[in-house]
Amino acid sequence: MYHVLGARQFDRTELEQLFALARMLETKTREGRCEPLRGKILASLFFEPSTRTRMSFEAAMLRLGGQVISTENAAQFSSAIKGETLEDTVRVIGAYADVIVLRHYERGAAARAAAVSEVPVINAGDGPGEHPTQALLDLYAIHRERGRIDGTRVAMVGDLAYGRTVHSLAYLIARFDGVHIDFVAPPETPIPEEVKDYLRRHGVSYAEEEDLEAVAARADVVYQTRIQKERFPSPELYERVYGRYVVDRSLMRKMKPDAVVMHPLPRAGEIDPEVDSDPRAAYFRQAAGGLYVRMALLCRCLEAELEQRRNT
Numbered sequence: 001m002y003h004v005l006g007a008r009q010f011d012r013t014e015l016e017q018l019f020a021l022a023r024m025l026e027t028k029t030r031e032g033r034c035e036p037l038r039g040k041i042l043a044s045l046f047f048e049p050s051t052r053t054r055m056s057f058e059a060a061m062l063r064l065g066g067q068v069i070s071t072e073n074a075a076q077f078s079s080a081i082k083g084e085t086l087e088d089t090v091r092v093i094g095a096y097a098d099v100i101v102l103r104h105y106e107r108g109a110a111a112r113a114a115a116v117s118e119v120p121v122i123n124a125g126d127g128p129g130e131h132p133t134q135a136l137l138d139l140y141a142i143h144r145e146r147g148r149i150d151g152t153r154v155a156m157v158g159d160l161a162y163g164r165t166v167h168s169l170a171y172l173i174a175r176f177d178g179v180h181i182d183f184v185a186p187p188e189t190p191i192p193e194e195v196k197d198y199l200r201r202h203g204v205s206y207a208e209e210e211d212l213e214a215v216a217a218r219a220d221v222v223y224q225t226r227i228q229k230e231r232f233p234s235p236e237l238y239e240r241v242y243g244r245y246v247v248d249r250s251l252m253r254k255m256k257p258d259a260v261v262m263h264p265l266p267r268a269g270e271i272d273p274e275v276d277s278d279p280r281a282a283y284f285r286q287a288a289g290g291l292y293v294r295m296a297l298l299c300r301c302l303e304a305e306l307e308q309r310r311n312t
């Protein structure tokens with residue numbers, strides 16, 4: 001785990017070890033004795049807006065005793081606006097920081113950065129590609145909410161074409177036994193063939209469904225997602241898709257009493273706030289747990305970096 005580029009790089013053992021470390025770091029943080037990354041610097045390089053990912057990574061580094069340098073609107077406020085390539089930017093930042101957390105609007109940008117970087121690169125979302133660290137915290141939340149991941153029936157709902165978090169989460173869930181995924185998307189934004197191919201090759205049960213009520217009634221997890229307006233080719237197409245699937249009180253009445261509703265956030269109308277007070281609404285707990293998963297990831301990446309330095 002030197003670079004974190006995509007969800008498919010994690011096997012089940014690594015996931016379980018990472019979650020155990022996240023739990024341990026949560027306990028130590030609450031006890032106020034946890035500074036293993038003192039002296040280390042994280043650079044957050046964000047070419048797209050973010051609240052959770054950037055702030056939780058930065059908070060994670062600070063809570064681990066490290067420090068942070070940051071550009072939150074890199075397309076405008078870094079030298080990218082003068083024409084500097086991503087590769088040159090990353091080469092330079094690698095001389096200042098020990099780990100780079102990169103969000104970019106292009107699929108594959110994190111892999112391009114990693115190819116030239118002297119320090120670990122963490123993919124914090126690459127266009128419509130992947131968002132592996134979100135999927136890690138999603139899986140962590142499923143485990144915390146349900147006590148297990150094996151045997152879980154997940155409904156992934158919304159913009160499954162552009163929603164990078166569902167791509168990464170499907171890859172991670174595939175590591176567990178007896179799981180089933182129902183993909184519920186408007187026909188305009190289906191789950192990509194690449195994801196379905198992967199699930200078929202790994203023997204993971206899945207179906208593409210249209211009837212959210214029927215799917216939600218048998219789901220253990222309803223994973224709702226935002227329609228990614230910024231990635232749509234036209235406003236007309238977005239208007240056709242927006243509002244097609246909404247989680248509201250009526251849908252909650254159809255769900256199992258021990259099911260949970262998750263969402264990577266931000267939401268934009270696809271979960272009615274009237275649902276927030278239902279104990280099955282897990283999305284804010286999900287986001288909160290992301291801090292500890294990202295703390296664990298930073299520790300593992302910087303351990304791997306130290307190991308690499310020792311061996312060269």
Ligand code: CP
Nearest residue numbers: 050051052053264265
């Ligand atoms: N879930 C997520 O990636 O949120 P942000 O865009 O706020 O980072």
